[in-house]
Amino acid sequence: MSTVVDDTHHDEHHDHKPYGITRWLFTTNHKDIGSLYLWFSFIMFFIGGAMAMVIRAELFQPGLQLVEPNFFNQMTTVHGLIMVFGAVMPAFTGLANWMIPMMIGAPDMALPRMNNWSFWILPFGFAVMLSSLFMEGGGPNFGWTFYAPLSTTYSNDSTAFFVFAIHILGISSIMGAINVIVTITNMRAPGMSYMKMPLFVWTWLITAFLLIAVMPVLAGAVTMVLTDKYFGTSFFDAAGGGDPVMFQHIFWFFGHPEVYIMILPSFGIISAIIPAFTRKRLFGYASMVYATASIAILSFLVWAHHMFTTGMPVFAELFFMYCTMLIAVPTGVKIFNWVATMWRGAMTFEAPMLFALAFVILFTIGGFSGLMLAITPVDFQYHDTYFVVAHFHYVLVTGAVFSIMAAAYYWLPKWTGYMYDETLAKLHFWTSLISVNVLFFPMHFAGLAGMPRRIPDYAVQFADVNQIASIGGFAFGLSQLIFLWLVIKCTRGGEKAAAKPWEGAEGLEWTVPSPAPYHTFEKPPKVE
Amino acid sequence: QNRLNLTEGVTDVSNRVYDLHMTIFYICCVIGVIVFGLMFISMIRHRKSKGREPAKFHESVKVEIAWTIIPFLILVGMAIPATSTLIAMEDTSDADVTVQVTGSQWKWHYEYFEHEVEFFSRLATQQEQIQNKFEKSENYLLEVDNPLVVPTGKKVRFLVTSDDVIHSWWVPDFAVKKDANPGFINEAWTRIEEPGIYRGQCAELCGKDHGFMPIVVIAKEPAEYQQWIEETEAEQIAAKEREQELLDMEMSMDDLMAMGEKIYNSTCAACHQANGQGIPGTFPALAGEGVSVDPDQRQQHIDIVVNGVQGTAMQAFGQQLSMQELAAVITYERNAWGNDTGETVQAADINELMNQ
Amino acid sequence: MAEQQSYYVPPSSPWPIVGAIGLGLIAWGAGSTVINISNAEEGYGSTVLTLGIIVMAVMLFGWFRDQINESMQGMHSDQLNVSYKQGMSWFIFSEIMFFAAFFGALFYARVISIPWLDGASNNAMTAEVLWPQFVAQWPLVETPGGTETQGMGWYGLPLINTVILVISSITCHFAHVGLEENKRKQLTIMLGVTIVLGCIFLYLQGAEYVHAYEQLGLTLDSGIYGNTFYMLTGFHGMHVTLGTIMLIVMFLRVVKGHFSPDNQFAFQATSWYWHFVDVVWICLFVLVYVI
């Protein structure tokens, strides 16, 4: 889509990196900060995954074996929080940091010091949240959705830590998003018009807008939880004229756009990878942009599909059902565009492509179950069962997480200067692909048959399904150790990567050497 | 009961829901087969290793419009039956029987509007089964002490609410799932075609024992139901009268302790724990601490148990237990686990507090 | 796109990590403080909180000092100024969304929860069974639970405060005009007046709270009316405080001779912030007090 005519960057001669610990603590370099985000997210993925393993181990058999119900609830809650705010979102921000300046020909992010700040408050936020697990009474145990009044009047003492931790994560996301928007709108190289930007940049631009619009609302929601619990307000208490359901409206006004925050950048990644390995231009670039924007706009109008059983009036239920169903249209456009891109291409199947293809299929399956959930009368049956759990793990794990892995494989050569080990990568892919389906597919059945979510123990008829899912879970967890090993290996050495290791890849990032020099595009390239 | 698919259920509505579910499922399958089919064809045939040259096309307004409009039409096709089913489900008018369903941590309370009948319904599975000490029974975690009884062939309306956090009353066979929101009443209804026993569970995270508050509904033929409700009503009225008489009776310490221990374990132990230690930071301990060991605070102790503590998880048990039971459980708390205040509390003390 | 001058990428800086530590201490300290208060126990929470605030203050001071030095040395290109301006605008947008959450709560209470508690929409049984005594009204002078309070009128202090803030917005604007036209005296005076007006506003707001607590029985825990009232005016008041501090800093810089018609980002940002605070107040005045 964009070709470089004038390739005059002389980065090489002052590629001096600061070293030592202060390089990382004080850095203003978008690549360093990107790496920090990515490693942080990787660690969080393992911590959240370890909690998921506790969940799966407890659910391996009916009866209580390993953990107390209260602790189980903490695991479920913190697993959800960590995966959402600690693993997926920082991974995307890390990718944005690394790639967006390179993709649009900018020397760095627009506000480099703030960029560092956005990252470094994250570890502190999570430290506060995780430390509450070790307090008397334990950490958050009210689900990642922290519905009032379970999270207010009836929660444990440590709730204040949870609240302030969420504030910090919110501040981090908002600052990160401001940086992304400003970088994209103000730092593009000459000739890089909006409709020439890579789709990853486009999807992130829209994601950043969603972030700035909804993270403050989450901050408002936790603030009301704080005052309801500790300062006697009654936002969520009918006796004072409030309503517990109001909490859900505020939360999901944030929460639904949030789930698209976790998938739009994936769409951008997949839109880069599929053309690269198909050696064919992306089909329908413009409609991809419009579809992304439509999804983002619609995402503000569908929040109450999480609340169909709360007793809203019928007209509201109908409105939210229709709007939710509509989202299938722009999402479908994306899927079809990808298939059309593949059609009559010349495909090869390296690891990034394998993950991208798995993404398209498995995300669509997750989308189908989402569509089923959107049908209000049937959602009465699905709601708060494992069918929902299956749905969102398909879109999040085989969606968001798979796309992040695809991105990692795609850009690792650019980051490290070495090719990753393709054999290990294939092994990682196939073990993950099989185990993840063994893990999450049976959950559809458990849910349909009536197994509620967030329970530490279940009726005997769900035993075999859960056992299968747990086995898949352990296998999927172990498969990720391959990935960890592979990434470490790749940073250490290996076959040297060319500036453009993928035959069909396009974009400015491939015009700089691998590994990308510490400073790129100090003089902007010209784009035609 | 189907172990792998949605419950078809025993009401007209639940059947319609099931059909809707299957229809949409099949539509998704068809779309999936087409999309994934094309992908696989492409993946197999359009490979570089087969010497393919990539084609050059990269847009086509016509097909793009087509694949925007066709899915839209499919969605409209889905929305029509969904809308009519939904409207039918939400029409709670003209009910024959009305039951108020109140969730609280972690039990259900049922109150019949047309009769003076009300009772609590708690998990009946033994703790030992949950702890894997005994074999698990067939209806493990899906059995209660007092099931809800409703007539078949009649429109039964449920008024769903809660005393504390949000619960959700769910019976798959009726396709009824309604959140129990504290301070508000949600309405739902069902008309059951076949007599039988139907089981469900609380479907909204409501704290520690969310997994342990099942629902059991027995649907009886109208005549049988009529007989049951009248008998139960008579029983409950008689029990109330007996309670009034018992007010003057002094119970001995041993009797109080024996009765109190039972009540404590079924009602209080979920939070304060069987050993009275509570859960630090969440539920206060009773053993060796607070009102239950302080001889000066006997009256406060009674007040807390009877009226609850506003703004905390401590419920008001005044309506949940009989006066005698309240007296017994308070006595138990004041003397168990080494609290040994040596004091008894009698039903008359409770009566005095409640009617002052 | 602006023609690309060389964009200034600052060298490594210690301030962000100092700020992160500060924010971490604040979160931890605030959490412990709140818990200590609610359990009526002694604790180290407030110490940690204070420490965090000090670290934050040091950070802000150091960060802005660096920033000002760079600006005075002319390292800020036009493109960088655009970045700053856009950054500030998006920050203000995020603030608007934060207030939107509370305005949303106000809207929900008035239009949905209170009428529903009195039987509106599909809640006939809610009123009949649970709250037979309750009458929907706004201001909610008697809650369903029976807490009584009084409404806050819009004339008197709130009206005076509205006038004050609107005038301060205008003086702030004229200060900016003064800067643009290089009339330093107008700039200094108008900025000074703005600051004074901001302080008067805060003082009157405080007086209003005292009046509400002591005479009206309108407190933070007197039901959703008091909740939305205090949360909205309270958060607004915190923003006015912040804005006033920013104005004071600008004033000091103006006195030191900083800013010129083409180097004035910090001043502009502050004035935007001040206008934003003013607009929020007008919404608040209309939605909280008048209707």
Ligand code: HEA
């Ligand atoms: C990345 C995250 C992500 C994504 C992308 C989605 C996408 C969608 N989600 Fe999902 N969802 C979650 C994350 C996500 N969701 C989470 C985390 C929860 C649970 C939260 C909690 O309670 O903890 C949830 C819960 C959830 C619910 C609430 C369920 C309940 O609690 O009862 C609903 C209901 O409507 C829903 C619907 C949808 C729909 C319609 C989409 C659509 O966007 C999907 C669109 C895609 C397709 C439909 C497939 C491709 C399209 C075609 C091939 C075109 C042709 C197709 C047709 C015409 C059918 N989701």
Ligand code: HEA
């Ligand atoms: C992006 C988000 C994301 C991701 C990636 C995941 C990943 C996983 N999730 Fe997650 N999940 C959520 C988001 C996510 N989840 C959310 C939002 C909820 C709802 C929470 C709520 O109800 O409030 C939820 C809830 C949830 C539940 C329901 C809990 C309940 O209702 O009680 C379950 C149950 O199986 C589960 C399982 C898993 C598993 C097995 C993985 C696996 O994919 C994890 C794999 C990763 C690892 C295992 C780590 C790496 C490996 C090691 C650490 C080595 C050691 C390994 C072994 C010892 C085997 N999740």
Ligand code: CUA
């Ligand atoms: Cu009650 Cu879950």
Ligand SMILES: [Cu+2]
């Ligand atoms: Cu959603």
